[in-house]
Every structure is written in structure tokens, then in C-alpha cells.
Amino acid sequence: MDYTKYLNKTALGIKPSGIRKFFDLASERKDIISLGVGEPDFDTPWVARDNAIKIIKKGYTQYTGNAGLPKLRELICKYYLDRYGVKYSPNECLVTVGASEAIDITLRAIVNPGEEVLVPEPSYVSYCPCVQLAGGIPVAVPCYAKDNFSLTADTLKKYITDKTKAIILPYPNNPTGAIMEEDGLKEIAKVIIEKDILVISDEIYSELTYNEKGHVSIASISGMQERTIVINGFSKAFSMTGWRLGYLLAPLEIFEVIKKIHQYGIICAPTISQYAGISMLEESFSDDFNSVNEMKSEYDMRRRYCVSRLNKMGLTCFEPKGAFYVFPSVEKLNMSSDEFATTLLEEKGVAVVPGSAFVNGDCSFIRISYAYSLKQLEKALDIIEEFVKEKTK
Amino acid sequence: MTQLEKKVIALLKDDARRSYSEIATLLGVEENQIKTIVTDLEKQGIIVKYSAIINTEKTGEDYVDALIEVKCTPQARSGFDAIAKEIYKFPEVKSVYLMSGTYDLCIQLESKTVRDVSLFVSERLSTIDSVTGTATHFIMKQYKEGGVVLNDETDRRSDGNT
Numbered sequence: 001m002d003y004t005k006y007l008n009k010t011a012l013g014i015k016p017s018g019i020r021k022f023f024d025l026a027s028e029r030k031d032i033i034s035l036g037v038g039e040p041d042f043d044t045p046w047v048a049r050d051n052a053i054k055i056i057k058k059g060y061t062q063y064t065g066n067a068g069l070p071k072l073r074e075l076i077c078k079y080y081l082d083r084y085g086v087k088y089s090p091n092e093c094l095v096t097v098g099a100s101e102a103i104d105i106t107l108r109a110i111v112n113p114g115e116e117v118l119v120p121e122p123s124y125v126s127y128c129p130c131v132q133l134a135g136g137i138p139v140a141v142p143c144y145a146k147d148n149f150s151l152t153a154d155t156l157k158k159y160i161t162d163k164t165k166a167i168i169l170p171y172p173n174n175p176t177g178a179i180m181e182e183d184g185l186k187e188i189a190k191v192i193i194e195k196d197i198l199v200i201s202d203e204i205y206s207e208l209t210y211n212e213k214g215h216v217s218i219a220s221i222s223g224m225q226e227r228t229i230v231i232n233g234f235s236k237a238f239s240m241t242g243w244r245l246g247y248l249l250a251p252l253e254i255f256e257v258i259k260k261i262h263q264y265g266i267i268c269a270p271t272i273s274q275y276a277g278i279s280m281l282e283e284s285f286s287d288d289f290n291s292v293n294e295m296k297s298e299y300d301m302r303r304r305y306c307v308s309r310l311n312k313m314g315l316t317c318f319e320p321k322g323a324f325y326v327f328p329s330v331e332k333l334n335m336s337s338d339e340f341a342t343t344l345l346e347e348k349g350v351a352v353v354p355g356s357a358f359v360n361g362d363c364s365f366i367r368i369s370y371a372y373s374l375k376q377l378e379k380a381l382d383i384i385e386e387f388v389k390e391k392t393k
Numbered sequence: 394m395t396q397l398e399k400k401v402i403a404l405l406k407d408d409a410r411r412s413y414s415e416i417a418t419l420l421g422v423e424e425n426q427i428k429t430i431v432t433d434l435e436k437q438g439i440i441v442k443y444s445a446i447i448n449t450e451k452t453g454e455d456y457v458d459a460l461i462e463v464k465c466t467p468q469a470r471s472g473f474d475a476i477a478k479e480i481y482k483f484p485e486v487k488s489v490y491l492m493s494g495t496y497d498l499c500i501q502l503e504s505k506t507v508r509d510v511s512l513f514v515s516e517r518l519s520t521i522d523s524v525t526g527t528a529t530h531f532i533m534k535q536y537k538e539g540g541v542v543l544n545d546e547t548d549r550r551s552d553g554n555t
Contacts, residue, residue: 020554037548037550038555039555041548125554126554301419304418304421305415305419308418374408374419375408
């Protein structure tokens with residue numbers, strides 16, 4: 001039976017994820033040392049787990065309101081005000097099934113068929129498919145190693161057309177670890193306001209920003225809040241990936257339309273996770289984000305370690321200031337990222353994700369996740385060093 | 394103690410074989426600064442010794458680890474200190490602690506056989522005048538030693554799609 005005629009053309013046309021593709025390859029082998037996982041290696045803090053158990057015991061297992069528990073939405077707004085200086089009312093906060101759902105429903109709420117959405121490249125794999133599924137056309141905006149993979153106003157200008165509806169702003173960035181500094185944000189904000197487009201700011205890695213100033217949300221730049229949908233969640237900041245708890249903050253008129261899609265498609269984010277989120281935020285406010293900072297300083301050590309090791313072995317790599325990835329170049333070995341990752345896996349049993357997963361076509365960078373213990377990083381980097389030596393002989 | 398000193402100690406407690414240069418990279422400071430800090434900590438007796446954690450089950454050697462609770466009568470001037478000293482001089486005694494609660498001293502003993510432990514208790518420990526009673530517990534399995542889980546759990550992460 002030919003099923004293609006029964007299936008949706010857009011969905012059929014979406015290429016499989018490069019990350020998935022690579023892990024399928026890796027899963028065929030045992031004894032793999034992976035530096036591939038884009039997920040924290042810390043357990044969810046006990047306070048969230050404990051409260052979730054209590055909530056289950058109490059039987060609070062019904063749906064919540066569509067937008068999420070009022071208390072949680074209040075805390076999220078307090079969080080954005082305290083941490084990033086952006087003021088939202090709980091009526092502009094929607095609790096979602098991870099930041100992933102927030103990306104999907106935001107795009108569906110704003111994109112009309114044929115409209116373009118700019119996606120900085122390299123970027124996380126789900127933006128382009130989500131734009132396509134929403135009927136839009138994803139347009140890649142290249143970011144360059146020479147700019148430390150930040151987005152510049154000059155590049156941005158070149159890709160805006162009269163069909164451009166919005167830009168996705170994924171910083172701190174997966175896979176490059178790049179961040180946007182305040183000055184850079186101000187520059188691109190000018191262009192965005194002048195060209196009258198919207199911003200979907202995916203700030204899921206905001207807590208993992210390793211410069212003194214910390215994360216700056218584009219919504220805090222003058223004139224930007226009214227045209228920005230901020231997306232964030234609990235997965236990376238509090239190591240709560242499996243709880244599927246995210247949220248978005250948007251101007252009321254946009255929020256109402258997004259909420260409609262959420263209400264019909266999802267009903268509400270998991271109730272138990274929402275209660276866990278409440279206790280996580282309450283605890284964080286009461287200990288002044290101490291446990292978040294401890295986790296961050298652990299990541300920070302690993303980050304410095306990876307950057308130093310990779311540069312020493314000749315895989316040049318800028319110092320990433322965000323997320324938990326380093327993005328070294330394998331150009332020196334005259335290999336594409338696919339070739340490097342595949343050969344490294346086959347010959348040495350170490351898994352890294354080729355940069356090709358995050359761009360159209362191939363590139364000469366690989367993504368190394370440092371969501372691993374220092375011990376494991378050391379072991380894997382020793383092997384990569386050996387591999388590089390062999391290949392440069 | 395400064396924040397930096399605390400961080401250096403934490404890194405060395407985790408892995409005492411880390412080089413100055415590695416610690417410097419991890420903490421984002423100069424190597425010389427780390428060298429000075431570690432030397433000072435050693436001089437002050439804060440860092441006492443660097444030792445290895447051994448998974449004794451894997452060595453194939455005979456060994457018996459025991460925890461011994463000791464009840465004793467404190468002495469007039471020295472309290473428990475003199476008794477502790479009398480106990481810790483034996484080389485098979487790995488550690489000695491003064492405890493709160495139902496007994497007074499806790500001894501960690503490293504021996505080769507159960508008989509060695511029995512001999513230690515009957516001939517060395519119980520013959521000390523101020524010792525009024527002992528209770529010996531044999532350690533049956535090591536799960537976590539010096540902060541390290543010995544048979545570590547596997548990575549539960551499924552590689553999602555992030």
C-alpha cells in the first residue's frame with residue numbers, strides 16, 4: 001500500500017533530525033562514550049521531586065486551568081522581573097509542555113501560509129520543521145565563527161524581506177554556546193523595530209550564561225517587549241527535562257491567540273509538573289538561586305576544561321559563554337563534520353554530534369556537550385586527542 | 394578561607410591527582426596562584442595527605458572492615474582523649490571518632506580476617522582499663538566510599554533530540 005497519498009505533504013517533506021540520525025548510528029554499538037546528549041546530567045533538585053510526590057499523594061491530579069496554575073504563573077512573572085528585569089502580568093504567561101510546545105504553538109499563532117520566519121544558523125533542530133508545519137517558510141540567517149556565532153545587525157538586514165514575519169532568537173545557543181550581549185541585542189533590535197517584525201526569543205538556556213552580566217532578554221531592550229514572545233522553561237535551569245514544563249510570556253493580544261491553540265491541542269501542562277515547578281521556584285527565591293548557581297559553576301568548570309583541551313589539540317574553538325556546548329572546528333583535519341563524527345564513532349567509539357545536524361548542508365564544526373562529569377569529559381577528550389593526532393600525521 | 398581556596402580543596406578532594414595547571418584551567422585563574430594556594434594549605438596542615446580510594450572487592454585480597462562501638466569511662470583530666478590515643482596507635486585502626494549518643498568512641502578497623510578483628514577486640518581493646526564494653530559490626534558491602542559510588546549507575550538519558 002502506498003501510504004504517501006494519505007500523509008501530509010509538509011510532514012512527509014521534513015527531513016529527519018540530524019541528532020536522531022546520529023544517535024541511531026551510535027546505538028548500534030555498545031561501549032560508546034557519548035558527549036552527545038543535550039540534557040543536564042544533574043538530577044532534578046529534591047524539593048521538586050518531593051513536592052511532586054506529596055501532590056500525587058494528596059490526589060491533586062486533575063487538569064489545571066488552560067494557562068496553568070495561577071501561583072506558578074505569578075512566580076514565573078516574578079522570576080522574569082527579578083532575574084531579567086522584564087515585567088509581565090500573570091495574564092500574559094502561559095505554562096506549556098516544555099519550551100518545545102511553546103515554540104510550536106507560537107509559530108502556529110503568528111505565521112500565515114507563505115510567510116517567512118528567520119532562523120539563525122546553526123540552531124536547534126526543531127525550529128525549521130515547526131515553521132514549515134505552521135505553513136511558513138524558514139529562512140536561515142548564517143552566524144559566523146568570526147562573530148563568535150552571535151547574530152549581527154548587518155547579516156540580519158540582508159535576510160529580511162517583505163514576507164518576513166518574525167525571527168527566532170535562540171540565545172544562549174544550542175549548538176554553538178553563543179550568547180547575545182546587550183549591545184548586540186540593541187543593534188538587532190533597531191533593525192527589528194524598523195522592519196516591524198516579531199521576535200520569538202527562546203531563552204531556555206538563560207540560567208547557563210557564564211559572563212558577569214548574565215543573560216539579557218531582548219524583551220528588556222527598549223521597544224522590544226511589545227513585539228517579543230519570550231520562551232523559557234524548567235528543563236535546563238532546574239534539570240527538569242522529563243517533567244515537560246515550559247512557558248511563554250507574550251503581549252496579551254498575542255497570548256490570547258496562542259492560548260487558544262494550547263487549549264484545543266493540549267488542555268494544560270502536566271499538573272504534577274506544575275506543582276513541582278512552583279516548589280522549585282519558591283525554593284530558588286528563598287535560597288537566592290544558590291543551587292542553580294552551584295550547578296552553573298560546575299558547568300563553568302567543565303566549559304573551561306573543554307575549551308582549553310580542544311584548543312590545545314588543535315580543534316579551534318571560541319570560548320562559548322552560554323548553554324552547555326562547545327563548538328570546535330575540525331577544519332584542520334580536512335574533514336566535514338559528518339565525516340569527523342562518523343569516523344570518530346567508528347574508530348574510537350566516541351559520539352559527538354556533527355554540526356551538519358544544525359545547518360542546511362554540512363559544515364566544519366562539531367558539537368560537544370559538557371553535560372557530563374569531568375571524569376567522563378577527560379576520558380573522551382583524551383581519545384579525541386589521540387584521534388586528532390592520528391589523523392594529522 | 395577564601396572562596397578560591399574552598400574551590401581548590403573541593404577539586405582536590407574529588408581528585409587529588411589534578412595538576413596545578415588543570416585546576417587553574419577549571420577555575421579560570423593563573424597556575425602560579427594555584428601552586429601558592431596548595432602549598433599554603435599543605436603548610437597549614439589543612440591538606441593533610443593525598444590518598445587513593447580503593448574498591449577492595451576488586452583487589453582479590455582478603456580484607457575485613459569493621460566498625461567497633463566502644464563504651465568507656467572518661468578519665469579525670471584527659472576525658473576521652475587519652476583512651477582514643479591508646480586506641481589509634483594500632484596500625485590496623487583506620488579511624489577513631491568521639492561520638493554523641495549511646496556509645497563513646499567509634500573505631501574503623503582494617504584487617505585481613507575475622508580472626509584478626511576478634512583478636513584486636515579481645516586482646517587489645519577490651520584489655521584497656523577504661524573500656525567498659527564493645528560492639529563489633531562487620532562491613533558487608535561497600536556502596537559508596539569517600540564520596541564515590543563504586544558501582545556507578547548507568548546514564549539514564551535517552552539522547553532525546555536536543
